[in-house]
Amino acid sequence: MESSRTDREGTGQAAGVRINKFLSEAGVCSRREGDRLLDQGRVCIDGSPAQPGSRVLPGQRVTVDGQEVEKEQEEIYLAFYKPKGVICTTAREENGEKVMNVIDYIQYPKRVYPVGRLDQGSEGLLLLTNQGGVAQRIQRGRYGHEKEYFVQVNRKLTEDFLREMAQGVPILDTVTKPCKVWKVGDDSFRIILTQGLNRQIRRMCEYFGYRVVMLRRDRVMNITLEGLRKGRYRELTREEIRELKGQLYD
Numbered sequence: 001m002e003s004s005r006t007d008r009e010g011t012g013q014a015a016g017v018r019i020n021k022f023l024s025e026a027g028v029c030s031r032r033e034g035d036r037l038l039d040q041g042r043v044c045i046d047g048s049p050a051q052p053g054s055r056v057l058p059g060q061r062v063t064v065d066g067q068e069v070e071k072e073q074e075e076i077y078l079a080f081y082k083p084k085g086v087i088c089t090t091a092r093e094e095n096g097e098k099v100m101n102v103i104d105y106i107q108y109p110k111r112v113y114p115v116g117r118l119d120q121g122s123e124g125l126l127l128l129t130n131q132g133g134v135a136q137r138i139q140r141g142r143y144g145h146e147k148e149y150f151v152q153v154n155r156k157l158t159e160d161f162l163r164e165m166a167q168g169v170p171i172l173d174t175v176t177k178p179c180k181v182w183k184v185g186d187d188s189f190r191i192i193l194t195q196g197l198n199r200q201i202r203r204m205c206e207y208f209g210y211r212v213v214m215l216r217r218d219r220v221m222n223i224t225l226e227g228l229r230k231g232r233y234r235e236l237t238r239e240e241i242r243e244l245k246g247q248l249y250d
Helices: 002-009 019-025 031-039 102-106 132-139 159-167 200-207 238-249
Strands: 043-045 062-064 077-082 123-129 147-153 180-185 188-193 212-220 233-235
Touching: 019 031, 019 043, 019 062, 019 132, 031 043, 077 102, 077 238, 102 123, 123 132, 132 238, 147 200, 159 180, 159 188, 188 200, 200 212
Parallel strands: 123 212
Antiparallel strands: 043 062, 077 123, 077 233, 147 188, 147 212, 180 188
16 A cells, blocks of 8 residues: 555656746746745745745645636737837836836736746847746747847948857857848848847847847747737737747647
């Protein structure tokens, strides 16, 4: 009997799921945001404060700020044209100051959270979803999913700048992956990245003595800004979702 109980505890079901993954899959927030909620003591499992690394077993009750978390069965995928000044987070404060987060800005009636980040000073396409697994696959650099940007800088471009940007730039104790870069104006260019380091494009430009004046993300994989006005969102079409998943899981 004891052996049988121990065997069951060794299964994935009995071991449960990590609390930050549970919150992500329930459409509450990203795993990173989940870790912040845990650090702030806002998440409970069966009435007891959860810790980073805690696991949720089948039948246990999870609450955030006293509200029970129930997994949303409907798959939600949104494309949002983020204006400058909006923060890609579910938090209402950063460093003790109130911020306009993307969730409060769009006021979508169901739980969603942003897929990755687009810094406060940048604008453009941001995806939002309640599907944690899809969000993780889009964000992870090892999968090589494309993100395309329009960039304007503070002075004229040179061919050396464009060539060296494409080859890889030393930033943040690493070297960026080779990427596609092409000129579209005297002081503007397009760039396609397959990774998402913190403030990557701005840091790459700064390395060569350029300052970014405007940064707009126009595409994430097969989803584009086409037809979207700044500050508005739309639901992805069935065909867009089908193609997106095809790229993620093929």
